[in-house]
Amino acid sequence: MVPTHDPQLLKGVLSLLLLRLLAERESYGYEVVQRLRALGLTDISEGSVYPALARLEREGRLQGHLVASRSGPARKYYRPTTAGAQALAEGTESWLSLAAVVHPVLVRRLPDPPTATEDT
Amino acid sequence: MATSPSALDRLRIERAVWTMNARLQDLPRRSRVTRRRELRDNLHAAAADVGARQAVRQLGDLRILAAGYLAAEYGELSRRPSWAAAAVTILTVEIVMMLVDYAGRTAFDAGITATTPDATGTFRWAGVPYLTSEATFTYRNGTHTSVGGAWTPLVYVLMFAGAFVTGRMWRLIFAWQRQRHLTPLAVDEERNGGRS
Numbered sequence: 001m002v003p004t005h006d007p008q009l010l011k012g013v014l015s016l017l018l019l020r021l022l023a024e025r026e027s028y029g030y031e032v033v034q035r036l037r038a039l040g041l042t043d044i045s046e047g048s049v050y051p052a053l054a055r056l057e058r059e060g061r062l063q064g065h066l067v068a069s070r071s072g073p074a075r076k077y078y079r080p081t082t083a084g085a086q087a088l089a090e091g092t093e094s095w096l097s098l099a100a101v102v103h104p105v106l107v108r109r110l111p112d113p114p115t116a117t118e119d120t
Numbered sequence: 121m122a123t124s125p126s127a128l129d130r131l132r133i134e135r136a137v138w139t140m141n142a143r144l145q146d147l148p149r150r151s152r153v154t155r156r157r158e159l160r161d162n163l164h165a166a167a168a169d170v171g172a173r174q175a176v177r178q179l180g181d182l183r184i185l186a187a188g189y190l191a192a193e194y195g196e197l198s199r200r201p202s203w204a205a206a207a208v209t210i211l212t213v214e215i216v217m218m219l220v221d222y223a224g225r226t227a228f229d230a231g232i233t234a235t236t237p238d239a240t241g242t243f244r245w246a247g248v249p250y251l252t253s254e255a256t257f258t259y260r261n262g263t264h265t266s267v268g269g270a271w272t273p274l275v276y277v278l279m280f281a282g283a284f285v286t287g288r289m290w291r292l293i294f295a296w297q298r299q300r301h302l303t304p305l306a307v308d309e310e311r312n313g314g315r316s
Contacts (some may be wrong), residue, residue: 030162030166044177045178047184047188048180050159050162050185050189051192054155054188054193054194069161073161074161075161079272
């Protein structure tokens with residue numbers, strides 16, 4: 001079965017993921033989608049990634065530059081700016097801090113459900 | 121090596137691109153062209169991977185994608201101007217003015233030819249009050265030519281003031297302020313040569 005992810009949760013961390021992936025290697029829009037899918041986010045759509053890239057660029061966190069392509073028009077590759085790298089560092093710290101609190105709670109063993117008792 | 125898409129695939133891609141373009145009318149032109157080119161390029165890349173039909177399908181609902189681009193440009197909650205509404209207002213004023221002017225000229229001509237079917241001479245039409253200037257009709261044997269009758273400045277004021285109001289153009293000021301705040305970041309980046 002293909003795992004699905006809560007779109008709201010994903011939306012919250014998508015910017016962070018994009019900044020991280022592009023810090024590792026600059027990519028163009030569709031390549032970013034492919035990389036996210038390869039990570040396991042198989043249900044992510046281009047429709048959420050492309051506007052997110054546009055927003056990060058607009059906010060000055062990503063910088064786009066055109067690279068000539070053999071198979072068609074020049075492709076727009078993105079890479080983080082200094083502001084983007086700073087946002088990535090802060091976001092990563094914030095996420096890890098939150099995960100450190102949330103994860104142990106969610107993996108704790110639940111108490112056994114109460115057994116049904118007969119009324120006297 | 122990537123194969124070039126078939127004519128049908130190109131059509132599928134172009135249809136998606138131009139549908140999206142139509143939904144992005146409220147974006148500034150430069151931004152809209154950039155998004156359009158980038159979307160086309162990404163669709164071509166996706167089409168080479170999974171086929172054009174699937175590439176377009178993977179975009180999802182184009183309305184949602186367009187809303188995402190608009191939110192990326194203007195912010196999630198910020199209100200934005202409507203270029204489409206402004207254009208419709210300008211067009212409406214133009215059409216109404218053409219109709220009013222045509223009706224006025226036709227009525228004036230009907231009045232002249234009703235009294236003198238073979239009229240010859242020069243007649244002055246005062247125009248539509250406040251909206252068109254005076255026009256001169258020159259008749260020869262009942263047929264006429266005319267000069268004048270230009271729209272007054274008030275028409276242009278109505279046209280552009282109407283476009284400003286219906287298009288909520290004052291919201292551009294906030295968008296420009298936001299852009300001015302964001303642009304120095306990008307300029308600094310370019311000066312610093314990207315990543316340090």
